[in-house]
Amino acid sequence: MKKLIAQGAEAKLFLEDGKILKNRFRKTYRIREIDYKLRGFRTRREAKILQKLKAINFPAPKVIKTDEKENLIIEKINGKLVKDSLDKNYSKICSEIGRKVAILHNNTIIHGDLTTSNMILSKEIYFIDFGLSFFSEKAEDRAVDLHLLKEGLESKHYKIWEECFKCAIGAYKKEARRSHETLKRLEAVEKRGRYRAKKGS
Ligand SMILES: Nc1ncnc2c1ncn2[C@@H]1O[C@H](COP(=O)(O)OP(=O)(O)O)[C@@H](O)[C@H]1O
Ligand SMILES: [Mg+2]
Numbered sequence: 279m280k281k282l283i284a285q286g287a288e289a290k291l292f293l294e295d296g297k298i299l300k301n302r303f304r305k306t307y308r309i310r311e312i313d314y315k316l317r318g319f320r321t322r323r324e325a326k327i328l329q330k331l332k333a334i335n336f337p338a339p340k341v342i343k344t345d346e347k348e349n350l351i352i353e354k355i356n357g358k359l360v361k362d363s364l365d366k367n368y369s370k371i372c373s374e375i376g377r378k379v380a381i382l383h384n385n386t387i388i389h390g391d392l393t394t395s396n397m398i399l400s401k402e403i404y405f406i407d408f409g410l411s412f413f414s415e416k417a418e419d420r421a422v423d424l425h426l427l428k429e430g431l432e433s434k435h436y437k438i439w440e441e442c443f444k445c446a447i448g449a450y451k452k453e454a455r456r457s458h459e460t461l462k463r464l465e466a467v468e469k470r471g472r473y474r475a476k477k478g479s
Contacts, residue, residue: 288320288409293354297342300324300350302409317348320409325350327387327408334385336378337404357400361434364394368438369445374403376446379427380453383460388412388419393430417456421463424450 280299284291292299302317321344331338339352364371375397382389382405389396390410398404414420427446431439451457 288317294351296354298339298352298354300352302348314347318346321348321350322346323411324407324409327411328352330385330387331405331408334381336381336385337400337402338408339404339406355398355400355404355406357398357404359395360397360399360403361394363399364435364438364442368435368442371399371403372442372445373449375427376449376451377453378403378405379423379446380450380457383420383423384453384455386413386415388414388423390423390426392423392427394434417459417463418467420454420456420460421467424460424464425467 280292280294282290283293283298288305289300289302292301300321302321304317305313308316325341325344325346328338328341332340339355341350341352343349343351360371360375379389379392388411389405389408390412391407396405396407398406412419424447428439428443431442431446435442447461451461454460
């Protein structure tokens, strides 16, 4: 039995046999060849990053299977989206988020879409949705990642976002290598425009 649980701009998420199937569906407004390449690229990218995360014991879903084209089957993480559970304990949760983003960055992984819809609160916080992730050692890329986290908090949690971001950055600083350079770069990034990648495009 296959049950649709979420549909975003580029993928449909199904619950099937207790596992999550992420299907990147065809975008008819894209040129066919480009669409095919992009979906394959993001599917393989997400699988590759998730495998790397497993190797370093980072809380993210395990890859079960992929066709390396449009389907990715991953472990289901039980819990609530951080988006729906941030109202209570937000300083503790946001500190954990900051610490975990630092671990990603220490391993040269940029998430690319750090929002509270891409985090699940289970026994600990799990990160999901690595389709826009990439490897980088640039302070600029880490700074943009943090900036997107801030924008996401600002738009989805507008009453508490400042406190949330402060806690996240405080914990990030403690855990991250090269945090001085990254946070300095963040100041420059803030002075420029918006950065959110458009998944649908
Ligand atoms: N491994 C998982 N375990 C449980 N729920 C998941 C999992 N992966 C995705 N989801 C659910 O599906 C939603 C969309 O998945 P996501 O990977 O973020 O795709 P999208 O690109 O559409 O944002 C998530 O916000 C979450 O509610
Ligand atoms: Mg998502």
